[in-house]
Amino acid sequence: MSTPVHPYAFAPAMREPQGSPIRELFPYMSLPGMISFAGGYPSPGSFDAGALQAAASAVMAADPAQCLQYGPTEGMAALRRELSALMAERGAPLPSEQIVVTSGSQQGFELLVKALVAPGTPVWVETPTYPAAVQALRLAGAAVRGIPSDRDGLCVESLAAMLAGCSEAERPRLLYLVPTFANPSGRTLALDRRRALLVLAARHRIVVVEDDPYGSLRFDGEPLPSLLSLAAQDAALAPWVIYLGSFSKTMAPGLRLGWMAGPAEILRRAVIAKQVSDLCTSPWLQLAMASCLADGLLARQTARIIALYRRKRDLMAQALADTFGAALRSEMPQGGMFLWCGIEGVDDAASLLPHAIAARVMYVPGASFGVDGAPSGALRLSFATASDEQIVEGVARLRQAVRASQA
Amino acid sequence: MSTPVHPYAFAPAMREPQGSPIRELFPYMSLPGMISFAGGYPSPGSFDAGALQAAASAVMAADPAQCLQYGPTEGMAALRRELSALMAERGAPLPSEQIVVTSGSQQGFELLVKALVAPGTPVWVETPTYPAAVQALRLAGAAVRGIPSDRDGLCVESLAAMLAGCSEAERPRLLYLVPTFANPSGRTLALDRRRALLVLAARHRIVVVEDDPYGSLRFDGEPLPSLLSLAAQDAALAPWVIYLGSFSKTMAPGLRLGWMAGPAEILRRAVIAKQVSDLCTSPWLQLAMASCLADGLLARQTARIIALYRRKRDLMAQALADTFGAALRSEMPQGGMFLWCGIEGVDDAASLLPHAIAARVMYVPGASFGVDGAPSGALRLSFATASDEQIVEGVARLRQAVRASQA
Known part of the structure; x- marks a missing residue:
């Protein structure tokens, strides 16, 4: 079948969004055994x-x-x-x-x-x-x-x-x-x-x-x-x-x-x-x-989700502190779904990502959240979706990934 | 409360769509006793x-x-x-x-x-x-x-x-x-x-x-x-x-x-x-x-709606022919939801509309479907939404409106 290569050359340029976390990482998120801290998805356990x-x-x-x-x-x-x-x-x-x-x-x-x-x-x-x-x-x-x-x-x-x-x-x-x-x-x-x-x-x-x-x-x-x-x-x-x-x-x-x-x-x-x-x-x-x-469902839902996510935030923050110790630079959010952190020695979180995927853990690198594509050492970790066991295991895999990247 | 009159003067001009049938006519459609041939709404009786x-x-x-x-x-x-x-x-x-x-x-x-x-x-x-x-x-x-x-x-x-x-x-x-x-x-x-x-x-x-x-x-x-x-x-x-x-x-x-x-x-x-x-x-x-x-619901729905709308189209077409006789210029659609017609002596269906609303019947004037706002003698009549009785009565009211407009 031969069709013109660029039949719509007149149209505005249209590229995939730069660093769209969900779409670029989506194929990896469903790999068997993958632990994902990447998506901005609420916990399915929170749905009524x-x-x-x-x-x-x-x-x-x-x-x-x-x-x-x-x-x-x-x-x-x-x-x-x-x-x-x-x-x-x-x-x-x-x-x-x-x-x-x-x-x-x-x-x-x-x-x-x-x-x-x-x-x-x-x-x-x-x-x-x-x-x-x-x-x-x-x-x-x-x-x-x-x-x-x-x-x-x-x-x-x-x-x-x-x-x-x-x-x-x-x-x-x-x-x-x-x-x-x-x-x-x-x-x-x-x-x-x-x-x-x-x-x-x-x-x-x-x-x-x-x-x-x-x-x-x-x-x-x-x-x-x-x-x-x-x-x-x-x-x-x-x-x-x-x-x-x-x-x-x-x-x-x-x-x-x-x-x-x-x-x-x-x-x-x-x-x-x-x-x-x-x-x-x-x-x-x-x-x-x-x-x-x-x-009154919203109030009940909100109370339930706050209790759920607070526990998951604490669990992830503790796991990160235990695992990375003084190498961790992190901010403790008072709410929401995300931990934003850096790890000493990781200057470009995008370069770390392939190592993380190899270790079967995912996050979104900080550069995805900029407006200029500049490299960033920051990682966005969602604590909302993963189970408690996945949070602990995922942080351990993150350490493996950091070690592999520095090998 | 004093706020700037045009705080968003920088923004692109944004007018209500010219002749948007639903929005302009919406307030009238719900008047008590109104018979509407105006909306492009399917018959609620068709929903399963x-x-x-x-x-x-x-x-x-x-x-x-x-x-x-x-x-x-x-x-x-x-x-x-x-x-x-x-x-x-x-x-x-x-x-x-x-x-x-x-x-x-x-x-x-x-x-x-x-x-x-x-x-x-x-x-x-x-x-x-x-x-x-x-x-x-x-x-x-x-x-x-x-x-x-x-x-x-x-x-x-x-x-x-x-x-x-x-x-x-x-x-x-x-x-x-x-x-x-x-x-x-x-x-x-x-x-x-x-x-x-x-x-x-x-x-x-x-x-x-x-x-x-x-x-x-x-x-x-x-x-x-x-x-x-x-x-x-x-x-x-x-x-x-x-x-x-x-x-x-x-x-x-x-x-x-x-x-x-x-x-x-x-x-x-x-x-x-x-x-x-x-x-x-x-x-x-x-x-x-x-x-x-x-x-297989779609096939069943489609068969049901065809039978329903065919009957309504025939009823409306017959009522229009009976009512306006040789003064009617209309096209018989083989499907869909709309009859498109003109009536001798009505050169601008938009000017007829106030008379129609006064007679408690509505349609959309043809000018709404142009790109240049030019007057049109055409009326768009939907046969989908109104009941059989409303179709017959609505066409009779349309004749009253035409007479009133010519008085």
Whole structure:
């Protein structure tokens, strides 16, 4: 069969996302005997399949036509009401008109990109950062620039200096971050930095995207107010924060349900983008989720997952400390799913990976979370998915891999 | 509360889609006593809620972790296998690697736009056409141009003349059409035109998007081969057709399940776009649909819906003929959901609409399906959703409206 080699030469360049952890590593993750700390997958043990199934059956029995017909692009009224109540619990009392249901929070970000980014639009992201956000920005032609972070999250002083040094054309229009239990670093933005970031955003007219899939999974310490809740208290700040919520880490990713909350004008644009993206999110799954929320399932799930993940975090942190001792540089996250660490002598975690795969353990190398492809010594280890035995054994295999790489 | 009036002035212009039938008319559709021929909604009476519910329960019981975890971006293997078998039944035997599951076929088109359209890319569409396709193209900055159609579908001779008269820069890279039981016209592209269109597409290197949500709902006449099936037989044509399938009109829109089938390189690009769009489509709903397909539900549903819609089409056509007599100009569709008609003395169906709403009947005016906003005397009447009594009564109200508009 002879077909033209490049029949679509006219089309925009389209490469696999640089360092997309899931897709590049996927073929290895299912190898027999492999222990994976790589995926950002929640523990299957955290799913309450029975409750979700019962809710789906109940809403279908109650109103099959509503479950199976097209629904409004903004989302089903019943779910938006529950989300409004949830946001109020989270300190940001917004009416349901300021909430839009999305097909997962990945879609939420993509809708924002469509609504606010044109080719060349400058967008800044905290680094290390979530790779699929960078990929969405790059496909839209955004000019992406990284802002450094440290153990207290995004370095707001560095941001201020970068802003002072850039022209009006270079000024970012969007700033993306995961302020609470970040992916990959597990870091949480300190309260004074949250306040300072909002002041800078309003002054420089930057829309801050607060991506918050992990925020409710806090193991230790006091909860911090979300950027959205801080902004909601001040009319000068309110237009500059849009919040992305997700049920993927608390209920189940397979439902593909998330939401956006924030300024009406941003949501209006996002809804127009959603019309052409998928018309609406499945009304059946939305109504099932509304029923679960009304029944208090989220609070029960969250408590269960916190207990589960706290234990797994402690187990992994202890195993790493016992195994690597003083060679370990690690940060202890107060929540979320990830440990972010370095090991003395490992300057490039990507070069270590083949040794790890040979030892049948996997992680995601730090370079995947940058914006410039620069090598990184950091490893992202998820403690959420692996069993207790796998966590202990996987860390031991990691030591074998380090030794093999230094042989 | 004082907020800046235009805080997002930097962002791309974003208007409500011109003439989006559902969104503009939605507030009226739910008025008490309103009879709507407007929505492109399938009849709720066509849904088999019991079978879908049973399938969802069964797959959840069999493998809750797979239903509730993230799935592959391309789609679940079980569903792709069933879709491969379905495409073979439809005359296009493609391996499951050449099939990608989408969150409804609206997402399929949007992924193609992302994969193949840059700002300024010329894209041609048959007219009248599906408005959400035009909106997706416009949001992406495509240069959209309409191609006329007649009772035998897209005028391929007009297309040839337009191609002969345009420069390389103006040459379309994408051509969008619904070749079988088109929305809004109900028209079907004749077989000789199908062949001629493919020859033109290959010669001028144009990717043809065959959107086929209605093709299996044929009431009369012999089935015609899809563009995809014709192209699949010829290596020179195969790179130039991509097919969009949907379960919204045969199973239920609320599942948000569709698929794409065609050249591997286009699908590779679409999958990259899908990663940033929503990561994956709900594995739970995908597995439920795979189970329904394996059980033969689609064939049973299709037979049921054909019988239901054929009767409704006949009823509406008869009512229109009885009511308007020689003043009616209408085309009798051999399948699908829509009657496309004109009434003598009605030169602008949009001007008639307020009279119709006052008489408590609704339709979508023809101008909504153009690309230039030009007035049109045509009305799109859906015969799928209304009850038999509503069809008869709605047509009588339409006559009242015409009389009122001429008073």
